[in-house]
Amino acid sequence: MDERNEDIDIKELNNLYSQTEESNRKVRMKYRSLIEDLKDVSSTDMLIEKIATGNELYKKVNRTQEATLDSQFLLKSAELGAKQAESIKLAGENFDIEDWINKLLTTMGGRQDIDIKQENGETVNLKSLHWEAIGIKAEPFFDVVPKINNMIGPLSTEQKERKTIIRHARENKNSVNLKKPQELRKEDIKEQENETTKNVVQICEILYKVGRIGLFEFIINPESFSQTIENIFYLSFLIHDGKALLDEEDGELILDKADPPDEEDYSHGIKKKQYVLELDYDTWKDIINVYNIKKSMIPTRPKVQTNNAKWYS
Numbered sequence: 001m002d003e004r005n006e007d008i009d010i011k012e013l014n015n016l017y018s019q020t021e022e023s024n025r026k027v028r029m030k031y032r033s034l035i036e037d038l039k040d041v042s043s044t045d046m047l048i049e050k051i052a053t054g055n056e057l058y059k060k061v062n063r064t065q066e067a068t069l070d071s072q073f074l075l076k077s078a079e080l081g082a083k084q085a086e087s088i089k090l091a092g093e094n095f096d097i098e099d100w101i102n103k104l105l106t107t108m109g110g111r112q113d114i115d116i117k118q119e120n121g122e123t124v125n126l127k128s129l130h131w132e133a134i135g136i137k138a139e140p141f142f143d144v145v146p147k148i149n150n151m152i153g154p155l156s157t158e159q160k161e162r163k164t165i166i167r168h169a170r171e172n173k174n175s176v177n178l179k180k181p182q183e184l185r186k187e188d189i190k191e192q193e194n195e196t197t198k199n200v201v202q203i204c205e206i207l208y209k210v211g212r213i214g215l216f217e218f219i220i221n222p223e224s225f226s227q228t229i230e231n232i233f234y235l236s237f238l239i240h241d242g243k244a245l246l247d248e249e250d251g252e253l254i255l256d257k258a259d260p261p262d263e264e265d266y267s268h269g270i271k272k273k274q275y276v277l278e279l280d281y282d283t284w285k286d287i288i289n290v291y292n293i294k295k296s297m298i299p300t301r302p303k304v305q306t307n308n309a310k311w312y313s
Contacts, residue, residue: 027060031069038076044084051077108133199230200237203298207244208257210297215246215253221296222288225281231298232277246275 034054041047054073061067108129207218219231235255238244242260246253261270287293 023060024063024066027057027066028069030057031066031073035069035073035076038073038080041080044081047077047080047084104134105129107137196234199301200234203231203234204238204243206298207238207255212254212256213297214291215255216287216291217293218255218297220284220287220291220293221298221300222293223296223300225284227296227298227300228284229279230301232279 031054034050034057038047038050041050054070054077058070061070108131207213210218219228219235221227221231235244239246242258245256245258247256248254
């Protein structure tokens with residue numbers, strides 16, 4: 001940069017500084033004039049107008065010196081506003097606090113013993129004041145029916161008592177009275193399987209001896225509903241193995257012996273069909289009456305005695 005350009009930049013900076021300083025000086029002058037004008041403010045409207053002027057002037061403040069003058073202006077405005085608030089007119093008259101207190105004391109009959117000094121030199125004995133007198137006058141203003149509001153929460157709350165947990169020591173039980181769980185042994189399962197096999201073989205022999213017969217006449221035991229259910233259970237093994245078959249004749253279920261199918265039968269399209277036979281107690285009684293069954297085709301098996309050592313008993 002040459003000397004000529006340096007001279008130009010310095011001149012521009014000096015001019016800019018001079019303009020800024022001149023602007024700040026004008027702002028300070030306006031603030032001082034505004035503070036002086038507050039002395040002549042006599043109404044609320046004039047005070048509001050001066051405050052608005054101060055707000056516009058504050059937009060030009062960029063230094064602490066001018067901001068200090070703005071603070072002085074706000075303080076003076078606040079003091080002036082407080083004085084105007086004290087002189088609020090009520091019912092067209094100025095509200096005089098001292099006059100109001102004197103009238104209040106007169107109403108309450110309190111200008112007797114001297115205990116408290118007022119600014120005018122008078123004293124008041126608070127104990128001698130008739131507070132009920134002013135209370136009676138104020139009562140009508142408070143005697144108002146309250147509005148109905150929604151209540152939040154229950155009308156009354158009852159605190160629940162916490163139940164005390166009493167911990168007892170474990171009682172020592174007599175080992176003689178304790179029952180051991182049943183032990184499942186291989187011998188028990190084998191014996192049960194042998195019992196089922198024996199009954200299936202017995203029913204198969206009876207069917208092969210009797211031949212073609214009505215299903216209900218064969219399986220119904222008129223003496224025992226439970227053994228009738230057992231007969232159906234054992235017969236299902238014979239049908240499953242192809243040693244017995246069910247046929248329908250004139251709407252009746254007919255039971256007959258059969259030879260188990262071989263591979264040739266299956267190759268010709270023979271298929272097994274599943275049939276679910278439902279039988280309840282009332283139906284069992286009705287079948288006995290309808291078919292006039294007097295004696296069971298399958299002999300009644302003796303009842304098995306209960307034995308705790310056998311899981312199937």
